Amino acid sequence: MAIKESEAFVLMTYPLAEADKIVVLFTRLYGKIRAVARGARRPKSRFGACLEPLSEILISFYERESRELVALRRCELFCSPFERAATPEGEAFLHHVAELVDALQPPAEPHPPVYRLIRATRDAFLQGASLPALAAYFEMWMLKLGGFFSPLEACAACGKAFPPEAPIWIARDGVPRCARCGPPAGGHMILASLRRLLAEMLTRSPIEWSSLPTPKEAIQLHRLLTRLLRDVLERELKTELSLNV
Amino acid sequence: MLDYAEAIHRLIEELRRLPGIGQKSAQRIAFHILRMNAEDVRRLARAIEEVKEKIILCSICQNVTDVDPCRFCSSDARDRSMICVVEEPYNVAAIERTREYRGLYHVLHGALSPIRGIGPDDLKIRSLLERLRSGEVREIILAMNPNTEGEATANYLARLLKPLGVRVTRIATGLPVGSDLEFADEVTMYRALVNRREM
Numbered sequence: 122m123a124i125k126e127s128e129a130f131v132l133m134t135y136p137l138a139e140a141d142k143i144v145v146l147f148t149r150l151y152g153k154i155r156a157v158a159r160g161a162r163r164p165k166s167r168f169g170a171c172l173e174p175l176s177e178i179l180i181s182f183y184e185r186e187s188r189e190l191v192a193l194r195r196c197e198l199f200c201s202p203f204e205r206a207a208t209p210e211g212e213a214f215l216h217h218v219a220e221l222v223d224a225l226q227p228p229a230e231p232h233p234p235v236y237r238l239i240r241a242t243r244d245a246f247l248q249g250a251s252l253p254a255l256a257a258y259f260e261m262w263m264l265k266l267g268g269f270f271s272p273l274e275a276c277a278a279c280g281k282a283f284p285p286e287a288p289i290w291i292a293r294d295g296v297p298r299c300a301r302c303g304p305p306a307g308g309h310m311i312l313a314s315l316r317r318l319l320a321e322m323l324t325r326s327p328i329e330w331s332s333l334p335t336p337k338e339a340i341q342l343h344r345l346l347t348r349l350l351r352d353v354l355e356r357e358l359k360t361e362l363s364l365n366v
Numbered sequence: 367m368l369d370y371a372e373a374i375h376r377l378i379e380e381l382r383r384l385p386g387i388g389q390k391s392a393q394r395i396a397f398h399i400l401r402m403n404a405e406d407v408r409r410l411a412r413a414i415e416e417v418k419e420k421i422i423l424c425s426i427c428q429n430v431t432d433v434d435p436c437r438f439c440s441s442d443a444r445d446r447s448m449i450c451v452v453e454e455p456y457n458v459a460a461i462e463r464t465r466e467y468r469g470l471y472h473v474l475h476g477a478l479s480p481i482r483g484i485g486p487d488d489l490k491i492r493s494l495l496e497r498l499r500s501g502e503v504r505e506i507i508l509a510m511n512p513n514t515e516g517e518a519t520a521n522y523l524a525r526l527l528k529p530l531g532v533r534v535t536r537i538a539t540g541l542p543v544g545s546d547l548e549f550a551d552e553v554t555m556y557r558a559l560v561n562r563r564e565m
Contacts, residue, residue, distance in 0.1 A: 133481055138386045164542040170553035173514045174481075198551045207517030209478055215514070216481035360480040 124194065126181045127151055130239050131172050132219040136162065144172055144193065146180065147222050147239065152230040156182055156193045171196040173203050174215040175243055202247055214252045217360040218242060218259055224354055225267050238262050245327035254331035254339035260346035261322050269295045269353045273316055278302040286313045293352040307352070309345055318342060374400065426497065428473045428490040430455045438471055445469045447504040451494065451523065453477050453511060461509060469507070472497065477515040478522055486522065494523075498530055505533040512539040512557075 127150040135143045142161040147153050161168045171178045177199040184191040205211045222239065226232060242259045246252075264270040273289060275282045276299035283289050283299055290298045292305035304310065311319070318334050319342070325333075334342065347361040370378070374396055381392035399407060423429070424436035427449075431437070438444055438458075448469030452458055458471050474489040497503065506527055510516030520536050527534045540558030541550055550558070 136386065165545050167549070169551035171551060173553075198553070201551075201553045203514065203517075203553045204556075206514045207521060209518045209522045212478065212514050212518035213480045216479070220481055359483045 124181055124183050125151065126179065128199065128236075129154075129178055129180050130222070130236070130243075131174055131176045131178065132223050133174065133216075134158075134161070134172050140166075142168075142172060143190065145219075145223060147226060147236065148180070148231070149233065149236045150231055152232060153223070153226045153228045154182075154191055155189065155228075156180075156191045158193045158196075168193070168196050169198070170201055170203060171198045173201060174206065174212075174219050175239070175246075176201045176203070177240065177243065200243070200247075202243055205247060205249075210252055211246075213360060214246065214256060217256055217358070220358060220360045221260065221263050221350065224358075225263055232266070234266050235263070238266065241327050245331060248328050250328055250331035251336065251339055253336065253343045254334050255327055257334070257339055257342035257346055258322055258327045258330050260343065260350060261319060264295065264346065264349060264353065265323075267353070269349070271296055273297050273311070273319060276302055283316075288312050289316060291349070293349075295349060295353075309348055311345065314338065315342055315345070426493075427471050428475065428493055429458055429471055430473075443468070446502050448507065449494070449497065449503055449505075450507040450509050452509045453516065453519070457509065469505075474510075474519070477510055477519040479515045489519070491523070491526070495526065495530075498527070498532060503532055505535060508534065508536045512537075 127148040129146040129148040132145040132147055132153075134145070137143045137157065140160050140162045142158045144156045144158050144161070145153065146156060158166075158168050158172060160166050161172055170176070179197040179199060180193055181195045182191045182193050202211075202215060206215050218239065222235065226235060238259065242255060245255055261270065271277065273283065273291075275297075276289075277292075277296040278298050279302050281299060283297070287300055289300065289311050290304045290308045291311055292298060292308045296305075298305055298308070315338065318338060321333055322330050331339075347358060351357060369375070377396045377399065378389075378392045381387055381395050382389060387395070399410070402410075420432050421430050422432070422434060424431045424434055424439055426435050426439040429436050429438065433440075445468045449472050450461060450467060450469055451472045451474060452461070453474055453476060455473050458473065461467050461471075472490070472494045474491065474494075476484050476489050478484060478486065478489070506523075508520040508523055510520045524534045524536075538561050539554075540561055541547065541554060547555070
């Protein structure tokens, strides 16, 4: 019963028994794990404010062979977005990030780029970045890191480079097509202005990029990317509507 | 093929649907029920049935009750100028234990939580706003849990209530009595400092 240690982001918690919580964590070294935090709902719990969504913490835990859930022994808080999350919009954004990580990351598979993406997104959130823009940035990178978003440079059907000002189509599996080859069934159109913004996402940090789109463009991108995420996950996202207000 | 007789299997499956009860706990409870004497089992079954038959929501405060209006809303001894808003009916009992609060209550039956699919329309907010129409209420105390969901809900309600001209307050957060500063995390300590009081 070896004790393991890792940095981790808290994704979500569920009440368990009288005063415990089940915590879903995305750890840097062990990927997504589910843990039991004994007594976490008591006022004098040793976990304190550590288990709030997207808190970055150092955890130590142990696992038993026949148990699906690991047991949290200790938590140390590195960074908490609690104060900005204490608004309906802030909470909706953090829940959206947590839902995407939980939905797209398989259990027990570490993914350092996803970990770094969550950290950079959390930092931009704390610096006051626009939430629809930040959501779009996070969604695009989650799709890209999951292998669901191809470069938008050339048509996958005819192989020709896209003209800079022409709208393009993106199929439900994320493959791009030009207007000449025709829209794929159930595909989504991307205007040239949005395509340029998507290209900029690949070279800029979330805080830099989130100042580029207009509020309208940010919401258009967020809507487009959540549609792609829906296609990938084959289900509705619980948190997408909350950001559209 | 089922591991157990059909009736035991069905009981285990029903118990598993309860919050915090997994397969093993459901199995343990089911076999405990099987070992209980027949009268105890009937009493348990009656208690479960009665709670569904007799317990309703108070038409004023939305608390669980067996009479409408509930004993808080119909009591002349309660201060009608204050309403304490809580997430769940069992939060009322926690506040009543202090014997300090003499106002009325309002139970939301949850907190805003996008990830659990709970939005404003799923909470008893409209009935709270209707209670303010009489003009009798001067203060609303927001006593949601001190977590992200509770804070977001409190902020949402504050935005709705403040323009209506009532005083909106939030219960204090900070260090629990009997704890030690040394073990407080940054968020709790920050809140304790921000919410400090004059001596």
